Structure formats: structure tokens, C-alpha cells
Amino acid sequence: MGKLENIPENSLKFSEQRSPVPPPLPDPLRASNKKKRSGKDGSGLRGYNLASTRATYMWDRLFDEGYRTDVTVNTDNGGSIFAHASILGMTSPVLRGMLTQAKGRGRRRTISIHGVSHDAVRVFIRFLYSACYEEDEMKEFVLHLLVLSHVFAVPQLKQICVWHLEQGFLNAENVVDIFQLALLCDAPRLSLICHRMILKNLKEISATEGWEVMKKSHPVLEKQLLESKINEDNRQKQRIKKSNERKIYLQLYEAMEALVHICRDGCRTIGPHDKEFSENQPPCNYSACKGLELLVRHFASCKLRIPGGCSHCRRMWQLLELHSRLCSDSDTCRVPLCRNFKERTVKQSKKDEMRWRILVKNILRTKRIGGSPFFSSDALTC
Numbered sequence: 501m502g503k504l505e506n507i508p509e510n511s512l513k514f515s516e517q518r519s520p521v522p523p524p525l526p527d528p529l530r531a532s533n534k535k536k537r538s539g540k541d542g543s544g545l546r547g548y549n550l551a552s553t554r555a556t557y558m559w560d561r562l563f564d565e566g567y568r569t570d571v572t573v574n575t576d577n578g579g580s581i582f583a584h585a586s587i588l589g590m591t592s593p594v595l596r597g598m599l600t601q602a603k604g605r606g607r608r609r610t611i612s613i614h615g616v617s618h619d620a621v622r623v624f625i626r627f628l629y630s631a632c633y634e635e636d637e638m639k640e641f642v643l644h645l646l647v648l649s650h651v652f653a654v655p656q657l658k659q660i661c662v663w664h665l666e667q668g669f670l671n672a673e674n675v676v677d678i679f680q681l682a683l684l685c686d687a688p689r690l691s692l693i694c695h696r697m698i699l700k701n702l703k704e705i706s707a708t709e710g711w712e713v714m715k716k717s718h719p720v721l722e723k724q725l726l727e728s729k730i731n732e733d734n735r736q737k738q739r740i741k742k743s744n745e746r747k748i749y750l751q752l753y754e755a756m757e758a759l760v761h762i763c764r765d766g767c768r769t770i771g772p773h774d775k776e777f778s779e780n781q782p783p784c785n786y787s788a789c790k791g792l793e794l795l796v797r798h799f800a801s802c803k804l805r806i807p808g809g810c811s812h813c814r815r816m817w818q819l820l821e822l823h824s825r826l827c828s829d830s831d832t833c834r835v836p837l838c839r840n841f842k843e844r845t846v847k848q849s850k851k852d853e854m855r856w857r858i859l860v861k862n863i864l865r866t867k868r869i870g871g872s873p874f875f876s877s878d879a880l881t882c
């Protein structure tokens with residue numbers, strides 16, 4: 501029964517969809533859902549597929565025709581399915597154990613699988629033979645098959661069931677039930693997907709019948725879900741806060757770039773005293789330049805130009821001080837007060853000093869500017 505092994509994750513499709521291309525096969529010969537293995541010329545593929553298709557067909561036929569079966573599987577409502585002990589035992593360790601303990605007449609054994617529909621058990625046992633299933637049957641019995649694959653330890657089938665459930669089966673009405681089932685059946689990927697879906701649509705889902713039932717039968721689970729929603733919301737708030745902080749640091753960094761640019765090159769109407777301004781200036785590339793130009797103009801003419809004075813001036817003082825903190829060469833720098841602030845820094849309290857250092861660090865980190873034309877991490881040491 502090599503068929504049940506190595507079902508590749510990306511090829512969890514139905515037998516019919518995996519039909520080999522050359523040569524066209526007669527109707528009953530269906531390809532398995534096993535991964536194609538082939539040489540580049542396709543010759544290996546043809547031989548392999550033909551053999552694998554024939555083998556699948558044989559396994560399906562063995563199950564359908566029940567040739568020399570030696571096990572009767574009793575199902576709900578008096579149904580029974582005939583099977584081969586060797587195949588059941590080879591593909592499911594749990595069935596093997598059941599068969600060892602089973603009583604029977606002669607060599608024939610009888611086991612029972614109850615709690616799921618007869619047809620679901622039939623699809624399950626067919627899968628044990630050929631690793632094949634029909635799409636409509638999978639859709640109809642996917643939850644039963646998930647339970648069977650867990651109870652009888654058939655991980656390949658479980659993987660296929662989870663894959664199908666992920667493909668649009670989940671909705672607000674059934675997700676709570678499937679979440680609980682996924683936990684019971686030890687299907688971590690499915691639990692995670694359900695969990696995410698529940699948290700994302702908690703308002704809608706907490707009004708469903710499934711939620712009400714869970715609330716009564718598993719109050720601890722409801723509590724855990726509500727707690728994880730609170731945690732998720734907090735994480736979301738943190739993310740937004742971080743993102744806003746990043747924006748502010750980025751704006752400050754751009755203001756710093758524009759400040760150096762204005763003081764060094766001049767822009768539009770403002771710049772160093774030795775700079776001649778021509779009528780046709782090229783457009784400025786510094787996004788913060790325009791706002792800064794207005795601020796510098798205000799700063800130059802404001803009557804309250806003292807620290808702690810008007811809010812615009814206060815802003816300008818802060819920008820000038822921040823520049824000084826970032827500037828690694830005050831001797832050649834043309835930004836006003838760059839050197840004065842550097843000297844003042846020495847006299848600042850440890851607390852202030854620490855605050856500035858953190859700000860500078862965050863600004864530099866935000867821009868990730870190893871080789872920036874204006875500022876570098878060297879500034880942190882001055």
C-alpha cells in the first residue's frame with residue numbers, strides 16, 4: 501500500500517484531476533493523487549503513471565468487489581462493509597489493534613464503527629485502500645472523515661480533510677463547532693485558522709447558535725477566546741502606536757535633512773547669506789523643505805524669540821537642538837547654533853541627556869541610515 505504514503509501537501513486533489521497527459525487512459529483507469537515523478541523527457545512519468553493508475557484501480561476494485569474479504573465492519577443503522585484485515589491493519593494502527601482483539605467465526609472478524617454515517621465509513625475505508633475519494637463525497641462527509649482520520653490515526657486523510665475545510669468550508673455559523681472539533685481531533689492548523697476567523701468576526705460569531713452551545717458546554721473555551729480577543733486588540737493598538745511613532749521620527753528626520761539643505765544650499769527664498777538666488781530654481785526634492793522654510797522665516801522675525809516663547813519658535817529651537825545632536829561635524833556645519841548647542845549639552849542633566857539620546861537613536865533607527873549624507877550613527881557618540 502505505497503499509495504497512502506507521501507501524499508504531497510500541494511497535490512491534495514482528487515483522483516480525476518490528476519489524470520496523466522500522455523497517453524489517454526481507458527475510462528476505469530484513474531490516476532492516483534500521488535505526486536508525479538518523472539525524467540525530463542516524460543518517459544519515466546508515463547511508465548510510473550500507468551503503473552500507479554493501474555495499482556489505484558486495482559485497490560479500488562478490490563474494495564468495491566470485496567474479493568476474499570475477511571472483515572465485516574458494522575456501521576450505524578445496521579449497515580455493514582466488507583474489507584480485508586491486512587489492508588485495514590496496514591493503514592491504521594488503531595484498526596490493527598481492534599482486529600487483534602476482534603472476535604469472529606473462523607478467520608472472519610467483525611468490528612464496529614459507530615457515531616458517523618455508514619457512507620462516511622465507506623468513504624473512509626475506500627481511502628484506506630486506494631487513497632482516493634470523490635469530491636462530492638469529501639464535501640459531504642469531511643467532518644466525519646476528519647473524526648475518523650483522527651480516531652483511527654490516518655494522518656494523510658486528516659491532512660486532506662483540513663485542506664478541504666480551509667477551502668471555503670468555514671463560515672460564521674459553523675466555525676465555532678469546527679474549532680472545537682479541530683481541538684478534539686488535534687488539528688493545530690485548522691484550530692489556528694478557526695481561531696483567527698473567530699477573533700476577526702467575534703461580534704457576528706458570538707451571536708451564533710454554535711457560540712451559545714459552546715458557552716454552555718465549554719465555558720473555559722469561551723473565556724479563553726474572549727481573552728485572546730483582548731490580547732489581540734492590545735497588540736493591534738501597540739502596532740498602531742508604533743507605526744505612529746515611526747511616522748513622527750521619520751518626519752523629524754526629514755525636517756533635519758531639509759534644515760541642513762536650507763542652511764547649506766539655500767532653497768527658494770531662504771538660505772545662507774553668501775548665496776545668490778536665481779529666479780528659475782530647480783524644484784526642491786526635500787518634502788519637509790516648504791514647511792521648514794515658513795518656520796525659519798517666522799523664527800527670524802518673531803518678537804517672542806526666546807525658549808519657552810511662541811510654539812513655532814519653540815519648535816524651531818527643538819529642531820536646532822536636535823540637529824546639533826545628530827550633527828557629527830559642527831566645525832563645518834552651517835546650521836545656526838549647532839556648535840552652541842553642542843557646548844550646552846555638556847551642562848545638561850542626565851535625565852535630559854537620556855531623553856535626547858533615545859530620541860536621536862529612534863530617529864536614526866527609523867530611517868536606517870548607515871551611510872546617510874547628513875547624519876550617521878556617529879552622531880550618537882558626540
Ligand SMILES: [Zn+2]
Pocket residue numbers: 761762766767768784785786789790
Ligand atoms: Zn528645498
Ligand SMILES: [Zn+2]
Pocket residue numbers: 798799802803804805809810811812813814
Ligand atoms: Zn515665534
Ligand SMILES: [Zn+2]
Pocket residue numbers: 823824827828829830833834835838839
Ligand atoms: Zn550641525
